Each structure stands twice: as structure tokens, then as C-alpha cells.
Amino acid sequence: MGLFSKIKKGLKKIKKKVVGGIKKQFKRLKKVVKKVTKSKLFKAIATIGAIIVTGGAAIGAFGGSLASSTFGSWMVGASNTITGGTLFGTGGNFLAQAGNFTTKMLAKPFASAGKAIGSVAGGVSDLTRLTTKQGRMGYRLDEATGKYFVDTEKTLKAGSLKGQTVAELKAATPGENIMAIGKGVDVTTGEVMAGTLQSAPPSGFSTMSSGQEFAGDAAKAVVDPKSLTGSKWGDFALQTGASVGGSIATGYALNELTAGDPTGQMAGLAVEGREPKDPLRIYQAERAMSFNDIYQNLLYGPADPFSAASTELYKQQTIGMPSYA
Amino acid sequence: MPKIKKEIRPIVSDNVSDAAGQVLTDALDSGFEIDDIVSDRGPKIRGEETFSQEGLDEIVNLSSEGAPIPGQSLTNDPDQPYPWEKPATFANPREALNEISNLLLQPEAMKNIVGALANGAAVADLSTAVLYAKFFEGEINADTMLLLVEPVMYLMMAIGEEANIQYNIEGNDLDEFEMDDDEETQEKIDEFKNVFSKIKKGGSEKIEPEKINTNSLPQNILDRVKEKSPEIRGLLSKEEE
Numbered sequence: 174m175g176l177f178s179k180i181k182k183g184l185k186k187i188k189k190k191v192v193g194g195i196k197k198q199f200k201r202l203k204k205v206v207k208k209v210t211k212s213k214l215f216k217a218i219a220t221i222g223a224i225i226v227t228g229g230a231a232i233g234a235f236g237g238s239l240a241s242s243t244f245g246s247w248m249v250g251a252s253n254t255i256t257g258g259t260l261f262g263t264g265g266n267f268l269a270q271a272g273n274f275t276t277k278m279l280a281k282p283f284a285s286a287g288k289a290i291g292s293v294a295g296g297v298s299d300l301t302r303l304t305t306k307q308g309r310m311g312y313r314l315d316e317a318t319g320k321y322f323v324d325t326e327k328t329l330k331a332g333s334l335k336g337q338t339v340a341e342l343k344a345a346t347p348g349e350n351i352m353a354i355g356k357g358v359d360v361t362t363g364e365v366m367a368g369t370l371q372s373a374p375p376s377g378f379s380t381m382s383s384g385q386e387f388a389g390d391a392a393k394a395v396v397d398p399k400s401l402t403g404s405k406w407g408d409f410a411l412q413t414g415a416s417v418g419g420s421i422a423t424g425y426a427l428n429e430l431t432a433g434d435p436t437g438q439m440a441g442l443a444v445e446g447r448e449p450k451d452p453l454r455i456y457q458a459e460r461a462m463s464f465n466d467i468y469q470n471l472l473y474g475p476a477d478p479f480s481a482a483s484t485e486l487y488k489q490q491t492i493g494m495p496s497y498a
Numbered sequence: 499m500p501k502i503k504k505e506i507r508p509i510v511s512d513n514v515s516d517a518a519g520q521v522l523t524d525a526l527d528s529g530f531e532i533d534d535i536v537s538d539r540g541p542k543i544r545g546e547e548t549f550s551q552e553g554l555d556e557i558v559n560l561s562s563e564g565a566p567i568p569g570q571s572l573t574n575d576p577d578q579p580y581p582w583e584k585p586a587t588f589a590n591p592r593e594a595l596n597e598i599s600n601l602l603l604q605p606e607a608m609k610n611i612v613g614a615l616a617n618g619a620a621v622a623d624l625s626t627a628v629l630y631a632k633f634f635e636g637e638i639n640a641d642t643m644l645l646l647v648e649p650v651m652y653l654m655m656a657i658g659e660e661a662n663i664q665y666n667i668e669g670n671d672l673d674e675f676e677m678d679d680d681e682e683t684q685e686k687i688d689e690f691k692n693v694f695s696k697i698k699k700g701g702s703e704k705i706e707p708e709k710i711n712t713n714s715l716p717q718n719i720l721d722r723v724k725e726k727s728p729e730i731r732g733l734l735s736k737e738e739e
Contacts, residue, residue, distance in 0.1 A: 192668040198515040222518040223656030226649040
């Protein structure tokens with residue numbers, strides 16, 4: 174078995190084990206935690222799992238009310254405990270001494286992950302049409318004119334922009350627009366951000382009407398946001414699902430990546446095994462042929478290979494060679 | 499605001515699922531309600547698979563690109579090894595997870611993940627695809643790839659939950675968690691039987707007016723009960739001879 178076949182098999186096995194572990198944990202908790210809807214319970218497990226994995230950074234990353242909630246604060250405390258190395262084991266416990274990977278990995282999680290991404294997740298809910306960017310940004314659609322107006326109460330403390338349309342703000346020069354006031358809007362919460370923004374738009378971000386562009390400082394850190402995995406297959410697997418859709422496509426791609434070695438399909442449900450080779454082995458054994466010399470024996474065609482090999486046809490000279498007496 | 503009864507207790511676990519479970523039970527024991535942890539965001543978007551001819555055509559085109567000839571790798575120049583034959587960029591699994599998490603939590607990546615989940619792709623498939631690609635590019639070695647399957651899956655699940663999507667975890671198991679298993683169904687049947695038998699038992703007993711709490715009902719209603727009590731019997735009680 175080659176390296177890749179082994180890797181694919183290992184990946185498949187681990188995947189099954191992990192999925193089984195998640196489902197088992199869910200079923201265990203379902204029995205312990207009563208009077209909680211299944212979807213909420215599963216969401217809680219997934220969220221807490223992500224918080225543990227990212228060392229608490231996921232709380233900030235997913236934003237919303239979680240970060241400011243009591244549980245969020247409690248979990249931040251838990252995360253700090255994790256970061257401090259006490260929650261997931263110190264040098265004193267057995268697992269840490271045994272060099273358990275997870276213990277080591279979680280004992281010192283990365284505190285930096287997700288710090289710059291707090292404003293990102295809001296876009297996700299836009300994609301699912303649960304919210305709109307305008308709604309999150311505090312823009313209000315005037316049904317009569319079809320124009321978006323700035324809802325100053327939600328987006329800005331200053332009242333100077335009240336009643337201005339987004340188009341007017343976009344048309345304004347730096348110094349006369351939102352940037353000039355020095356306040357930005359958090360795209361996740363729609364609240365005015367603390368601190369002062371740059372007086373001019375950062376390079377590459379010429380407008381201020383877009384929430385994502387305001388969050389450009391975070392986006393700038395991305396080396397190549399268009400390529401998720403950096404490879405054709407990885408991007409394909411994700412983008413296929415996103416653009417052309419269907420698990421048929423993604424499933425095929427994954428099958429290509431993770432499936433085992435192909436085996437010949439025989440009639441019915443039989444799978445090609447060693448048995449079909451047996452007649453050949455018997456044939457060789459009867460004629461005292463060695464497997465090592467297999468290529469010196471003719472084994473193809475309808476004629477008896479042993480006698481065929483002895484015919485003149487297979488003995489004739491194909492390239493003229495000088496003979497020396 | 500819930501009153502936190504106790505402090506966080508240390509948790510030692512060798513997998514994320516178990517750790518998450520322990521943290522959750524610990525949080526609930528500490529006085530939190532499930533609503534403090536996760537908020538209800540209405541009905542979820544079902545990530546059902548849909549057939550797409552365009553997608554299938556793309557796959558067919560990709561598959562027609564061909565595969566390497568057996569033994570082809572052995573003909574490579576040893577001085578120019580494949581990326582996975584070189585030492586991995588991230589030798590430390592923690593650093594590798596840090597890198598991958600940062601990548602997955604970027605806006606573009608999140609949109610792709612959410613879109614894929616909404617279109618029926620499974621979390622396990624997406625996670626392994628990303629990790630396999632990282633291995634293929636030589637960023638992580640094979641062992642690290644296997645170790646990161648669970649953390650990356652949890653990250654993607656959390657993204658899916660945040661986007662309010664009901665997604666597949668592996669294959670087409672969209673409704674698996676919503677469906678009752680056999681044990682749960684039996685529990686519900688037993689519970690129903692108990693309640694039913696209680697009703698049956700209670701219904702066969704006559705109402706005794708003298709046992710009624712006189713403080714809980716107005717006098718006029720009590721008088722009416724006394725007046726009508728011989729007639730008030732359970733639905734399933736036997737007819738008196």
C-alpha cells in the first residue's frame with residue numbers, strides 16, 4: 174500500500190471516529206440535560222467546542238450577544254484558565270506527563286486567533302438572509318424614494334449626517350464624511366466603535382458605505398482571501414458547495430481525496446480478490462515456473478503460453494545482430 | 499442575570515467532544531440556563547443537498563484531467579521533492595491549528611463554508627478536504643493532519659451554528675439529531691402509559707365534596723359541586739347499578 178493510500182485510509186478512519194464521538198457526546202448530554210431542545214443542545218456543544226479549540230477567541234469571532242453575556246464572561250474566565258494551563262492539564266497530571274497531544278495543545282492555546290476577526294461573522298448572517306448589511310450598519314430604506322438613509326441614532330453619535338443618503342456620503346470627499354467625524358460603525362452590532370478611525374480611507378478602501386470595508390483592517394491581514402486552502406482541490410471542495418452546490422460535487426471531490434484504492438468490480442456484488450489469480454498460480458506451479466520469472470513467460474492470448482513460447486514466431490530475430498564465430 | 503453557584507473546575511480530556519460536554523454540564527451545574535449559552539434565532543436553514551448538472555459537469559471535467567502513472571513519483575529528481583516530502587511548515591500542531599483557524603475565520607472562507615454547508619456539504623468532508631490540502635501543500639505532516647480533524651470540525655460546526663444552518667455532519671445526516679432514537683421513543687411511550695394509567699385510576703374514583711379545599715374555590719361553586727357531586731364521575735368510571 175502506498176503512502177497516499179495509507180493516509181487516505183487513516184483520514185477516513187479518524188473522520189468516522191470523530192463523528193462517532195460527537196454523536197455519542199450529544200446523546201450522552203441529551204440524557205443528562207433534560208427539557209432542552211436538541212438543536213439548542215447541539216448548538217451549545219458546537220459553540221463551546223469552538224471556543225475551546227480557539228482558546229476563547231471564538232467568542233470574539235462570533236460576536237453577537239455571546240461575548241457580552243454572562244456565559245460569555247464565564248467562558249472567557251474558563252478560556253483564561255485554559256490559557257493559564259490549569260484547565261487542560263499542567264505538568265502534574267497523567268495525560269500531560271504521557272505527552273497527550275490534546276492536553277498539550279489545549280494547555281497553551283493561541284490567544285491571538287480571532288482577535289482581528291470580531292467583525293467578520295456578521296457577514297455570515299447576511300449571506301443566509303437573516304440580516305442585511307444595511308440593517309446591521311444602521312441604514313434605513315426610504316420606501317418612497319428607494320434610497321438608503323443613515324439612521325444616525327444607531328450608527329453615529331453626531332447628528333450632522335442625519336437625513337443624508339448613503340449615496341451622498343459616498344460622494345463626499347474625505348474630511349466631510351464619516352471618516353472626518355472619526356467614528357466607525359461595528360458591522361456586527363451596528364454600534365459606534367470606540368476610538369478614532371483614520372482621517373482618510375485606508376488604501377484600497379475608498380468608500381465608507383460598506384461595512385466590510387470598514388472592517389478592512391482585519392481583512393488586510395489576509396494574504397490571499399480568495400484562496401482558502403491554497404490548492405485546487407481544497408478550494409474546489411469548498412467553492413463547489415458554495416457556487417454550484419450539491420453534495421454530489423463535493424462528495425465526489427472528497428471521494429477522490431479520501432476513498433480507498435479502486436478495486437475491480439465483478440458480476441453481482443463480488444469484489445475482485447486474489448481468487449481470480451489462482452488458476453494462473455496453478456498453471457505456473459504445474460509447469461514449475463517461478464513467479465520471479467513471470468515476465469519471461471508468455472501468458473497472454475488464447476494459445477497455450479508454454480507451447481506458444483516455443484514456436485518460431487517468438488524466436489525470430491527482430492533486429493539484425495552481427496554474429497561472431 | 500444568573501447567579502453563578504460555583505467556579506470553573508479543571509477539566510482534563512483527550513478530545514474536544516468530551517471537553518465540550520464537560521464544560522456544558524459544568525456551566526449548567528453552575529447555574530446557567532441553556533438560553534444563557536445559546537440564543538434561539540428562529541428556524542434553521544436546512545442544508546439539503548441539491549443536484550446540479552453544472553456541478554456534475556465540472557467534476558467530470560476535473561476527473562478527465564488524468565491521474566499519475568503508477569511509479570511516476572519514483573522518477574522524480576530527489577533534489578526536487580514534493581511539498582509533502584519536505585519537512586512540514588508547521589511542526590507544532592498547535593501552531594498549525596492556529597494558522598488554519600485564522601484562515602477559516604476570514605470573511606471569504608466563512609462565506610464559502612457557510613455556502614457549502616447550506617448547500618448540503620458535510621462538515622467532516624469539508625474539514626478533511628481543508629486538512630488534506632494543507633498536507634498536500636506541505637504545511638502539515640500526515641500525523642498533524644489526523645490530529646486536527648476534530649478541532650477543525652468543531653470550528654466549522656460553530657460557523658454553521660452561527661449562521662443558523664442545519665447542516666450535515668457526515669454524509670446525509672441532516673435530521674439525525676432531530677429524530678428520536680429507539681430508546682427515547684420507548685421512554686415517551688412509557689411516560690404516556692403512566693399518565694394514561696393515572697388518569698384511568700383517578701377517573702374511577704368518585705369526587706368527595708368533603709375533601710375539597712374550601713379556601714380554594716368560591717362558595718357558590720362549592721355549593722354546586724355538592725349539589726351535583728353524585729353525578730360527577732370520571733369518563734371511564736363504571737355505571738352504577
